[in-house]
Amino acid sequence: MSEAILNVKGLTKNFGGIKAIDNVDLDIKLGEIVALIGPNGAGKTTFFNCLTGIYTPSAGDITLCHPESGKETRLNGMKPNKITEEGMARTFQNIRLFPTMSVLENVMIGRHCRTKSFIPGAIFRGPATRREEEEIVNVSYEILEKVGLEKQVNEEARNLPYGAQRRLEIARALATEPFLLLLDEPAAGMNPNETEALVGLIRKICKEGHSILLIEHDMKLVMSLSDRIFVMDYGRKIAKGTPEEVRSNPAVIKAYLGEDVDA
């Protein structure tokens, strides 16, 4: 089944007079790794913010289709936490962990929307609550093992090295059980070894049934990972296709290298 799990039609976002995103279409199919690239300021992060409800789009439609139930949800105007509940989670370009909470607790926060104990549960701590807490801890720990942070569970998140913080963000997002994961420049600030490990991690996550949309400036990573690539410049989509198609697309080369190419 190659139904699209995310369908974006004519998405536009204005900031005052600026069109940060201008009529962009995008779709992701189940099991795909899709990359969104473009020069600095192209509007990629703004695009993510519109998808995840942090910004309200000025125009256009965002539809999320749950791969199992087939339920279609229009995301425009929904609150970020509801969108996460629908099964789409993200990481942030400028890392936004909970700095003074421990690594494990950061991931446990991700479990929040999949658990439900409330005030009475917290106070009386009955068997159901205890079971739920145990489940939260165990699932979180397993996810940390997956991203290779199981040694630092009790460390404060802010004390982790940069690359580990990026992986922790991925772990936290995974804890919300997304079927679609949005990664905003996951390799930024990583050294070549870390980047290589990250590629492996993303592949593994994808195999486990999470489709991925990623923003990245590291072209080597993008070309080796993605099934398809969308290219943005000045808020508009200027190209889409497989890595080979995009690599040889004149519009893309022009956007990246400036006017010099023509001259």
Added chain:
Amino acid sequence: MFPVKELKRSLLISLWFAFLTFPIMVIKVDPIERTVIWRWDNLFFVALGSFVISILAKVYLLRKERRAGRKKVKKELTEPFVQRILREPRFLFPLSFAVLTFALLFPALFSTYQTNIMTTALMYVVLGLGLNIVVGVAGLLDLGYVAFYAVGAYSYALLNMHFGMGFWAVLPIGGLLAAILGILLGFPVLRLRGDYLAIVTLGFGEIIRLILENWNTFSQGPSGIANIARPGFFGMQMSFDAGITYIYYIVVALVIFTIFVVNRLQDSRLGRAWLALREDEIACEAMGIDRTKTKLIAFSLGAFWAGLVGVIFAAKTTFVNPASFTFLESAIILSIVVLGGMGSIVGVIFGALILILMPEYLRALSEYRMLAFGGILVVMMVFKPNGIISNVRRSYRFKKHPSKEVIEP
């Protein structure tokens, strides 16, 4: 050893201080003789004093910096003594048992007067723990907390006056009314962040006080409501002294109840969400936490405790008037939380005991209470910004199989 630059700086600070305090410390107007007395020697003492203090502070900070740079690895060792005790159940249990025994024997060991003061201090412990949920854990700066305290006190005063309702019936009602008011206020206000939230809650606290002061038909205005019934004990007649002891035990029970509940709440799914909310709201929402709902719960739970203590306050003093619910009261409760340690239960208990008992036992200081307050807070913020006892994150330990191994701090 000590940089000359810092010396210069301290000199400037002391000059600035001398200048600032010039009008009050040097000029003294004698309105009867119509003369001005210039007390130049005061200027000298102020300058010298602030110079010495600023140098001492600088030396301390320098040494602390150096120490921090040297041994980051030995974190276990530098962990404060108190926190190590709190972490280990084998110290913690006997200790809490001793404290509890002392608390229970207190009225027998000390005079009624002392018991009464202790009751007040313990009431502030509960208020502090309640506000701690809002400010310390969820990070919502609430400067109008006293409003909920007033709601509790006046609900008992009014329900008792008009309907003759007893203490035990009103206790939960007062708490619930305060919690409901918390939700009603929270809806419009909790969209705001940081400073804006602080200002609006400050205004709200004052509004409640002004309503109580001016709506005479409702609250009897500034003259307040007198002759409120003390708590009953199965209809038994109690002497004045016995009444005080009785209220003391009620408050002790409330303190224990509060500690239990707040501790459980902090270490739960909800408590983690509050902490996360304090750290980063946007990330929180993106991780599926309903921001408004989570904040509202924190706000109204905090208000609930203020309401409970309000009812007890009315029953203890048998008299309420708006003057008991000024901004100063909010400021004191907030100082308790900040001084004790944001988010730390033990810290807040210490904070309350210190801030409330100290002025009582240092009567000589009582005139300078506000000055001492300000001074202590400034010093704390400089040297120990996390409070007396800062919050410890719970740590988890896993063996090979992570399945069952959860270990409490």
